[in-house]
Each structure stands twice: as C-alpha cells, then as structure tokens.
Amino acid sequence: MTIRRWAAALLAAWGVALAMPQALAQPAPITLTVATFPDLDRSAKAALAQWAKERPDVQVKIASLQYADHHTAMTTVLATGSGVPDVMALDFRFIAKFTESGGLTDLSQPPFNGLQLKSLFVPFAFAQGINSHGALAAIPTDIGPGTLLYRKDLLDRAGVSEAELTASWESYIAAGRRIKAATGAYLLADAADVRDILIRSGVQPGEGLYFDDAGKVLVDSPRFVRAFEIGRAVRLGRLDAKAVAWSNEWTAGFKHDRIATQMMGAWLAGHLKNWLAPHSAGQWRSALLPGGQVASYGGSFYAIPRLASHKQAAWDFIRFLTTRKDVQLNSLKVMDAFPALLAAQDDPMMDEPLPFLGGQRARLLWRDIARQVPPIPVNRNDSMATDVIRSEFEQVVSEGKDIRQALADARRLLERRTRR
Structure with missing residues (x-):
C-alpha cells in the first residue's frame, strides 16, 4: 500500500470513528401511546401526518377501544399501574370520575403550566377539566x-x-x-x-x-x-x-x-x-x-396519566391537538367535532353553509350556544x-x-x- 493510499484509508477510518459518537448521541424516536375511542380516534389519526412533519422525533401509536370498553380499561389501568398510556382520551360523562381519581397528572404545575391556556377555550369546557382540589387534570378538545x-x-x-x-x-x-x-x-x-x-x-x-x-x-x-x-x-x-x-x-x-x-x-x-x-x-x-x-351535551378531553413514561412529549401532543387552530379545524372537517378552541370558533369556516342541513349556517348558532353555557x-x-x-x-x-x-x-x- 502506498503512503498516499494508506493516509487516505487512515483519514476515512478517523472519519468513521468521529462520526460514531455523534450517531450514538442522537436519541432514537420515542413512541407515544394514545388511548382513545371512536369517533375521537379519527380526529387524532387525521392529525398524525402533520405531527410527523413537525415532530419526527416522536412517533404516535393510536390504541382505540369501543367507548364503554375504553373507559373501563382506563379505570383498570389507573388502579393497577399496568399498561399505562402516555395520553388518555376521556368523555365528558366520565371526566369527573377520572379527574378526581388521583391517577392523572396535574397539568397546572410546572413544566406544563396549563392554566395559562385557560383563555384559549370556551370557559365551561376548560372548567370541566379542573377537579375539586383545583388540579387541572384534562384539556378539552371538542364540545357538544x-x-x-x-x-x-x-x-x-x-x-x-x-x-x-x-x-x-x-x-x-x-x-x-x-x-x-x-x-x-x-x-x-x-x-x-x-x-x-x-x-x-x-x-x-x-x-x-x-x-x-x-x-x-x-x-x-x-x-x-x-x-x-x-x-x-x-x-x-x-x-x-x-x-x-x-x-x-x-x-x-x-x-x-x-x-x-x-x-x-x-x-x-x-x-x-x-x-x-x-x-x-x-x-x-x-x-x-x-x-x-x-x-x-358531551365533549371530549385529553389527559396524561400520573405514571406515563413520556410526559413532556405527551403534553406537546395534547397541545398540538387542542390549541392548534389548523388541527382543530381539520377535526371539524373530518368528524364534525365542534372545537373547544375559541380561535377555531372564530374562523370563517363557521359561516359555511352545511348542505346536510339544507344550507343552514348552523355552526354560528352552535357557537352562540356554546358561549352562553355557564x-x-x-x-x-x-x-x-x-x-x-x-x-x-x-x-x-x-x-x-x-x-x-x-x-x-x-x-x-x-x-x-x-x-x-
């Protein structure tokens, strides 16, 4: 081997050696598990393509059970600490049971500081996620x-x-x-x-x-x-x-x-x-x-179990689903879920005639109702x-x-x- 070829090979080896620690230092993508139920699962699935573009470091797995089975399973999960998801969807009928259980993360505390989001939502919906001790246990995503x-x-x-x-x-x-x-x-x-x-x-x-x-x-x-x-x-x-x-x-x-x-x-x-x-x-x-x-009449929420493995990423995903106007409006298009987010309610999309309702601009009526509910x-x-x-x-x-x-x-x- 000539001196020139030997030097080139040595430099290439050094390059590999120097690159290896950097590759090893890059964390592998984490996977969030989102436990949910139909039709709310359609809303989360519809948002995954945009999430993947913005957060390739956090993959999302949607685990969906039928309405009653989901809430029964989540009750067991919080009681046993086994099979805990990172994000838990909850329906209004069960929201108090879960927020008072002690099994959910208080999102009002650092590093989440979720009470800062209060002004973004319809007041009655945000209040439903706060338990009797003042802990913010869930964030609303849609309302009825x-x-x-x-x-x-x-x-x-x-x-x-x-x-x-x-x-x-x-x-x-x-x-x-x-x-x-x-x-x-x-x-x-x-x-x-x-x-x-x-x-x-x-x-x-x-x-x-x-x-x-x-x-x-x-x-x-x-x-x-x-x-x-x-x-x-x-x-x-x-x-x-x-x-x-x-x-x-x-x-x-x-x-x-x-x-x-x-x-x-x-x-x-x-x-x-x-x-x-x-x-x-x-x-x-x-x-x-x-x-x-x-x-x-009803509504849906997202919460983070107290024993969740990836709380910060879970919080980021919840904020993505609930506080992003584009995501909320996409959910409205996909599954007619009326947004809890005030910014989404103020979008011109609310003024669109609905063919199924004979061209009625019904979303304006629903918005007025939502803002009057105490x-x-x-x-x-x-x-x-x-x-x-x-x-x-x-x-x-x-x-x-x-x-x-x-x-x-x-x-x-x-x-x-x-x-x-």
Whole structure:
C-alpha cells in the first residue's frame, strides 16, 4: 500500500470513528401511546401526518377501544399501574370520575403550566377539566352545544313552524301531537332525551348536575321534578319511539324517517350525515332548544396519566391537538367535532353553509350556544348519579311511579352510596 493510499484509508477510518459518537448521541424516536375511542380516534389519526412533519422525533401509536370498553380499561389501568398510556382520551360523562381519581397528572404545575391556556377555550369546557382540589387534570378538545335537530320536511307536512316547535316545552309537545297525526312520525326517539336536556338547563351558581359544590345531592330539586314531568308527558302522549340512544331501534328510527326531532349535542348532525341517515340530506335543520334554553351535551378531553413514561412529549401532543387552530379545524372537517378552541370558533369556516342541513349556517348558532353555557362543576359521582336517575325515570314512565317518590328514593340512594 502506498503512503498516499494508506493516509487516505487512515483519514476515512478517523472519519468513521468521529462520526460514531455523534450517531450514538442522537436519541432514537420515542413512541407515544394514545388511548382513545371512536369517533375521537379519527380526529387524532387525521392529525398524525402533520405531527410527523413537525415532530419526527416522536412517533404516535393510536390504541382505540369501543367507548364503554375504553373507559373501563382506563379505570383498570389507573388502579393497577399496568399498561399505562402516555395520553388518555376521556368523555365528558366520565371526566369527573377520572379527574378526581388521583391517577392523572396535574397539568397546572410546572413544566406544563396549563392554566395559562385557560383563555384559549370556551370557559365551561376548560372548567370541566379542573377537579375539586383545583388540579387541572384534562384539556378539552371538542364540545357538544345542545341543539334541537328537526326534520323540516315532516314539520312542513304537519303545518308546524320552527317557532311553534321551540317556543316552550309545552308548545314542543303540542307540535309533536300534530306531527304524529299528520305523518305518523314520533316527535323524538326517547322521552329520556327531554329529561337529560332539562337536567342540564337552569343549573344555578354553585351547582353541578347532581351535586352542589359541597357535595349535597340535588336530584329532588325543582329542576329534576320538571325534567321528569316533561319527560313523562312525552311518554304518556305516545310521542316517543321508546328507542334508547345508540340502540338498534334508535338507529332504525332515523334510517326509516320515523323520528322528527332529536335533542343532543351539535355533533349529532355529523352522525346523521355520515351513517345514521345520509339519505335525508337537506331535510334536517338545527334550532335552539325549546324555551331558548342553553345546555352542553358531551365533549371530549385529553389527559396524561400520573405514571406515563413520556410526559413532556405527551403534553406537546395534547397541545398540538387542542390549541392548534389548523388541527382543530381539520377535526371539524373530518368528524364534525365542534372545537373547544375559541380561535377555531372564530374562523370563517363557521359561516359555511352545511348542505346536510339544507344550507343552514348552523355552526354560528352552535357557537352562540356554546358561549352562553355557564361553567358547571363536575363531581366524581356524576356517572353513578346518571345511572340512578335513569333507573328512577324508567320506573316513572313505564311503571307509573310517583315522580317525587322516585326522586326522593334517588336522593337517599346517592346519599348512602357517596357516604362510603
């Protein structure tokens, strides 16, 4: 080997030797596990391409289970500390149970300082992620402004106007009688829908849905009496299809044009368009709830388990999903998830006509509703109280149980269970 060739080989070897420590010093991409559920999983998946461009150092694995299975699994995960994801999606119905569990990271503390994000979100949604100890346990991503979706074609056949349908709960029921007589369609799927909306309406300062801020049970208050009375009137008038939400009978009611109205979160319009009743495009409209009441119906959140392995990257991903206007608007396009982020609500996209709703600019209505909903504190026993109230209501409408007796029984049962 000549001296020149030997020197070149030596220099090449030195180059490899010098490069090796640098290569070894570069950390391998980490993988975040995001535990979620349908249809929220579609929102996260839709954001992955953009995330990969901006953060190639953090890969994301979406682990999705059905709604009930997901929340059951996450309860077990937090209790056992086994199989803990980095990011945990939570639905509104379970938010208090999880935020009060002690198993989630307090995002108000350094290095997250999540309370600085408060002004970015609809106030009532951000408040729902704060537990009774003041810890910020979850960040909202989408919300469900309560609305009355109705079939304009069925109302037209019955000679019923939107104003008559929504003026009051009494006029709503009267309109339902005319709609059923003229078209054969039920006013709504389940009398329980009326109960749920009325329970969420007229909540006073210091009150949650079922408990006040001191933990006192509220289920025998006038708010619940009225909710049960109006719900019972719907059932006695044979105006509901007795179809429990998300059951086969419920979906069939929409597919076969047997349901004239549905009170739920605004996100239901997306479900109607995409899979419940795509054939009815152009026939639906969105309106205020009867009596002009405002209410929130559901919503989704992201949290970081206390035992998560990659908390900083998890926090970065949560902020990416929840505080980025472009990501939130993309979620609105993909799955009709109404954004919790105020900046996204102020985008011109809110003014777009929605073909499924006959060209109605319904997002403007939903935005107005969302900004009127007062913050309502959540309680870790809300999910249990929901089950108790549903059981007592069913006894009222199906077995004729006295309303005040039913609510008194519900109060005693909840007081006994929450004392444990």
